[in-house]
Amino acid sequence: MANPGRLHSxxxxxxxxxxxxxxxxxSDQKSTSGYSALIADxxxxxxxxxxxxxxxxxxxxxxxxxxxxxxxxxxxxxxxxLLSGKIFCQINPLHITVAAVVEMIxxxxxxxxxxxxxxxxxxxxxxxxxxxGQNLAVLxxxxxxxxxxxxTTSLERNDINKILAETAEIVCLGEMLESACRGDFKISxxxxxxxxxxxxxxxxxxxxxxGGIISNADEKSCKALYDFGLNLxxxxxxxxxxxxxxxxxVNTGKTAGRDFENKIPTLPILKSIDFxxxxxxxxxxxxxxxxxxxxxxxxxxxxxxxxxxxx
Numbered sequence: 001m002a003n004p005g006r007l008h009s010x011x012x013x014x015x016x017x018x019x020x021x022x023x024x025x026x027s028d029q030k031s032t033s034g035y036s037a038l039i040a041d042x043x044x045x046x047x048x049x050x051x052x053x054x055x056x057x058x059x060x061x062x063x064x065x066x067x068x069x070x071x072x073x074x075x076x077x078x079x080x081x082l083l084s085g086k087i088f089c090q091i092n093p094l095h096i097t098v099a100a101v102v103e104m105i106x107x108x109x110x111x112x113x114x115x116x117x118x119x120x121x122x123x124x125x126x127x128x129x130x131x132x133g134q135n136l137a138v139l140x141x142x143x144x145x146x147x148x149x150x151x152t153t154s155l156e157r158n159d160i161n162k163i164l165a166e167t168a169e170i171v172c173l174g175e176m177l178e179s180a181c182r183g184d185f186k187i188s189x190x191x192x193x194x195x196x197x198x199x200x201x202x203x204x205x206x207x208x209x210x211g212g213i214i215s216n217a218d219e220k221s222c223k224a225l226y227d228f229g230l231n232l233x234x235x236x237x238x239x240x241x242x243x244x245x246x247x248x249x250v251n252t253g254k255t256a257g258r259d260f261e262n263k264i265p266t267l268p269i270l271k272s273i274d275f276x277x278x279x280x281x282x283x284x285x286x287x288x289x290x291x292x293x294x295x296x297x298x299x300x301x302x303x304x305x306x307x308x309x310x311x
Contacts (some may be wrong), residue, residue, distance in 0.1 A: 034305065035083075035309055037302075038083065038086065039082045042077055042082050042095070042099075046082070046096050046099045047072055047075070048098050050069075051069045053147060054144075054147065064140055071122070071125060072107075073107075075099075077102050077103065077203060077204060078099035078207070080232070080306070081098065081205045081207040081211040082099055083211065083213050083300075083303050084211025084212050084299070086215075086298075087211075087212075087299040089215045089295050095157065095214050095215075098259070101151055101152055102207055104144045105145065105148050105171075108144035109141070109171055109175075111128055111129075111137050111140055111144070112141045114128065115137050115138055117258045117261075117262055147165070152164055160214070163210060166206075168233070170202045170203075171199055171200075171202070174198025174202075177195045177199075178199060181264075182263045182264060182265075183261065183263040183265075185269065189267070189271065192244055192270060195236070197233075197234060199237075200237040201230045201231075205228075205230035206226070206229070208232075209229065211225065212225045220293070221294075224290050226292070227287075227289075231287035232283070232287040234310070235279075235283035235307075236310055241243065241259060241266050244258060244259045245259070245260070245268045245269070245270075280311055284311045288304055288308075291304055
């Protein structure tokens with residue numbers, strides 16, 4: 001296990017500059033990815049639906065609602081849902097609605113994350129907690145969660161509602177586990193992987209699964225989509241943890257170095273950089289392999305493009 005005190009010495013080594021440049025280049029590639037071209041119209045509809053749902057008649061709260069509407073991010077999870085659904089049929093209004101709910105739940109978790117980590121920036125913009133304090137940021141996240149589940153009650157789809165509720169529950173458990181392990185740099189790699197599976201990977205997995213379910217995909221296809229999303233989420237979180245150590249803030253769009261500062265035992269701190277990069281590659285390949293059953297479907301190829309572009 002790597003001594004956490006060595007992190008600062010890592011940054012003094014020559015290879016850190018090379019790794020930083022590599023991560024920055026990867027970030028540039030992500031920003032120019034074309035995976036979303038196949039669902040550009042549907043993503044726009046998802047953004048519009050989300051914006052329309054975040055309304056408030058009290059003028060004193062408009063500033064906070066605008067904050068959410070103007071910070072919708074890359075919409076990776078909704079992209080996974082929409083592309084997964086498009087493998088089997090055309091995107092329909094239910095796909096759009098559930099994709100918007102997924103983004104609302106994700107946005108709520110980010111608001112809460114920024115409070116927990118005392119982050120100052122997210123997506124190149126000041127965080128809600130840095131603008132208005134922790135209390136307001138937590139309440140804004142609570143509002144989003146409440147609104148999201150209010151929308152799901154109108155769907156009359158217990159199967160979808162159950163998956164969304166379980167997703168939110170598992171994400172919270174993952175965040176709780178991470179908080180419980182703060183400062184414990186003796187946790188095993190398996191402990192770390194269990195944390196990120198819960199706090200990140202299951203969300204990607206269930207987003208892919210929901211896309212298939214809404215499109216009436218068969219059980220085998222739904223399992224393949226779930227496996228794809230799970231492995232994508234694992235690779236994504238490990239890569240994100242690596243970028244927190246060596247990524248440039250101007251490219252990541254959020255406060256760098258927070259994991260070490262907050263004593264969060266992530267893989268780049270627990271193990272070597274080479275080991276961390278090998279795990280990213282391992283999960284990326286598993287994600288890509290999970291899509292092989294869909295042959296040359298354009299939407300499946302777009303999911304592969306998404307995977308390669310973000311990890």
